[in-house]
Amino acid sequence: MLITSVEIRVRYQETDQMGVVYHxxxxxxxxxxxxxxxxxxxxxxxxxxxxxxxxxxxxCEAKFHSPAFFDDRLTVEACLRDPPVxxxxxxxxxxxxxxxxAEGKTTHAFVSKEGKLVRPPESFLRGIEAFxxxxxxxxxx
Amino acid sequence: MLITSVEIRVRYQETDQMGVVYHxxxxxxxxxxxxxxxxxxxxxxxxxxxxxxxxxxxxCEAKFHSPAFFDDRLTVEACLRDPPVxxxxxxxxxxxxxxxxAEGKTTHAFVSKEGKLVRPPESFLRGIEAFxxxxxxxxxx
Amino acid sequence: MLITSVEIRVRYQETDQMGVVYHxxxxxxxxxxxxxxxxxxxxxxxxxxxxxxxxxxxxCEAKFHSPAFFDDRLTVEACLRDPPVxxxxxxxxxxxxxxxxAEGKTTHAFVSKEGKLVRPPESFLRGIEAFxxxxxxxxxx
Amino acid sequence: MLITSVEIRVRYQETDQMGVVYHxxxxxxxxxxxxxxxxxxxxxxxxxxxxxxxxxxxxCEAKFHSPAFFDDRLTVEACLRDPPVxxxxxxxxxxxxxxxxAEGKTTHAFVSKEGKLVRPPESFLRGIEAFxxxxxxxxxx
Numbered sequence: 001m002l003i004t005s006v007e008i009r010v011r012y013q014e015t016d017q018m019g020v021v022y023h024x025x026x027x028x029x030x031x032x033x034x035x036x037x038x039x040x041x042x043x044x045x046x047x048x049x050x051x052x053x054x055x056x057x058x059x060c061e062a063k064f065h066s067p068a069f070f071d072d073r074l075t076v077e078a079c080l081r082d083p084p085v086x087x088x089x090x091x092x093x094x095x096x097x098x099x100x101x102a103e104g105k106t107t108h109a110f111v112s113k114e115g116k117l118v119r120p121p122e123s124f125l126r127g128i129e130a131f132x133x134x135x136x137x138x139x140x141x
Numbered sequence: 142m143l144i145t146s147v148e149i150r151v152r153y154q155e156t157d158q159m160g161v162v163y164h165x166x167x168x169x170x171x172x173x174x175x176x177x178x179x180x181x182x183x184x185x186x187x188x189x190x191x192x193x194x195x196x197x198x199x200x201c202e203a204k205f206h207s208p209a210f211f212d213d214r215l216t217v218e219a220c221l222r223d224p225p226v227x228x229x230x231x232x233x234x235x236x237x238x239x240x241x242x243a244e245g246k247t248t249h250a251f252v253s254k255e256g257k258l259v260r261p262p263e264s265f266l267r268g269i270e271a272f273x274x275x276x277x278x279x280x281x282x
Numbered sequence: 283m284l285i286t287s288v289e290i291r292v293r294y295q296e297t298d299q300m301g302v303v304y305h306x307x308x309x310x311x312x313x314x315x316x317x318x319x320x321x322x323x324x325x326x327x328x329x330x331x332x333x334x335x336x337x338x339x340x341x342c343e344a345k346f347h348s349p350a351f352f353d354d355r356l357t358v359e360a361c362l363r364d365p366p367v368x369x370x371x372x373x374x375x376x377x378x379x380x381x382x383x384a385e386g387k388t389t390h391a392f393v394s395k396e397g398k399l400v401r402p403p404e405s406f407l408r409g410i411e412a413f414x415x416x417x418x419x420x421x422x423x
Numbered sequence: 424m425l426i427t428s429v430e431i432r433v434r435y436q437e438t439d440q441m442g443v444v445y446h447x448x449x450x451x452x453x454x455x456x457x458x459x460x461x462x463x464x465x466x467x468x469x470x471x472x473x474x475x476x477x478x479x480x481x482x483c484e485a486k487f488h489s490p491a492f493f494d495d496r497l498t499v500e501a502c503l504r505d506p507p508v509x510x511x512x513x514x515x516x517x518x519x520x521x522x523x524x525a526e527g528k529t530t531h532a533f534v535s536k537e538g539k540l541v542r543p544p545e546s547f548l549r550g551i552e553a554f555x556x557x558x559x560x561x562x563x564x
Binding site for chain 1: 294302304
């Protein structure tokens with residue numbers, strides 16, 4: 001299991017007239033956290049696209065426990081739980097201080113620019129492996 | 142079961158650099174379809190808010206079968222399946238011509254401006270009932 | 283002078299916690315009106331891109347006289363005033379009923395996919411001409 | 424003159440199918456920079472709203488010199504040039520490394536929740552003054 005987290009400050013543009021963040025905007029934050037996770041495994045998303053890989057969203061979901069407000073400083077965690085095979089699922093948590101505001105999940109597939117399903121690139125697979133083995137080292141110590 | 146549909150034309154702003162509509166924007170379209178459904182049962186969302194009711198999103202999900210592109214003319218259907226009790230679930234379908242591009246679901250609760258759970262307003266309950274009985278008349282004829 | 287107009291219904295997602303439409307969203311509406319204007323002269327923007335032309339925004343501005351609210355039905359006008367040469371300027375007006383809510387302007391250039399400035403495509407120039415001469419016919423009658 | 428700057432990382436959601444950031448999104452970045460500037464003078468925007476002040480946008484503009492791309496790390500500067508009287512104007516610059524990508528301006532007025540024009544709150548005026556005198560101290564040394 002691989003978890004990374006990123007700090008977000010809520011923008012005024014992200015609120016709606018209910019005085020809270022519009023629900024659809026959480027998916028943008030999940031994206032920010034996912035991009036950060038790919039950085040951490042040494043496989044930045046911008047590089048993936050330059051090499052011809054796309055990572056479209058196949059499905060996505062979110063569950064809201066408590067609203068987020070303008071100017072909130074939030075932590076958005078992204079987590080890769082299972083070894084990626086044909087599909088890659090990431091889960092997310094949005095927290096203010098230690099309070100869980102929302103949870104989510106997205107599923108992706110690697111596709112070529114022509115839209116064909118492809119095997120994840122080596123840099124991605126190695127990146128995940130390296131991270132997992134590091135974690136194992138860490139846990140065994 | 143109550144189904145309504147609304148036509149959407151994809152905006153350039155809704156696309157991303159993958160050349161397709163960004164996944165989070167489907168939730169805005171679901172909102173457009175939901176607002177339209179509330180109009181159809183004689184219970185416009187703007188009126189609900191003026192009367193002190195809010196209808197926040199508790200959870201939401203979407204599944205993407207095929208991308209939507211800039212300038213596509215889409216049909217977005219909203220459907221209320223179950224009689225609303227404490228929670229109200231709506232499902233959605235996005236179609237181009239007759240092709241299903243995406244499906245989704247949102248769950249809501251009626252809350253007061255103070256954030257307390259409240260019973261759905263009469264106008265809403267009557268609106269749904271009227272629609273359902275109309276439909277029954279239609280189906281029995 | 284060429285003016286076209288398009289109807290917009292304000293989305294909840296477009297509001298912010300001030301209870302009005304977020305200012306940046308007017309530029310999306312201007313885009314909707316501009317795309318509609320290109321349709322009217324027989325030169326849809328999606329076709330332009332398919333033929334290898336892009337029409338990026340060089341500068342843009344908006345002036346807000348009165349706020350737009352959720353669920354407002356608005357008219358967004360786009361206007362091409364000058365014969366397009368190297369740069370194309372369009373102006374916009376946003377109205378509710380007959381009340382002017384906002385005005386704006388965008389300037390564009392035609393560029394190739396490689397980012398080089400190019401002459402506007404024939405379909406665009408002919409479209410504008412046809413419209414102007416039609417208008418002249420109309421005005422002289 | 425008061426200048427502050429904030430770092431932004433471009434989100435995928437902010438791009439469009441031209442492969443660059445959609446022009447309307449720069450106004451969200453200007454907002455982020457403006458909020459940061461208000462922090463710096465000890466007058467956070469969230470506090471202002473809590474005290475009953477709103478700071479709506481009266482007009483806004485942007486000029487684009489060079490596109491911003493997904494994953495770019497940008498510096499967004501906000502600058503208050505004139506002592507605020509009835510209207511407050513801020514200017515903005517967006518830079519990647521030292522390259523100027525875009526410039527902008529927004530004009531605001533302080534209004535009450537009822538929408539009446541009001542005098543800027545003391546905390547705001549004192550904040551600006553303190554900053555300016557500090558700067559003078561600095562410059563005279």
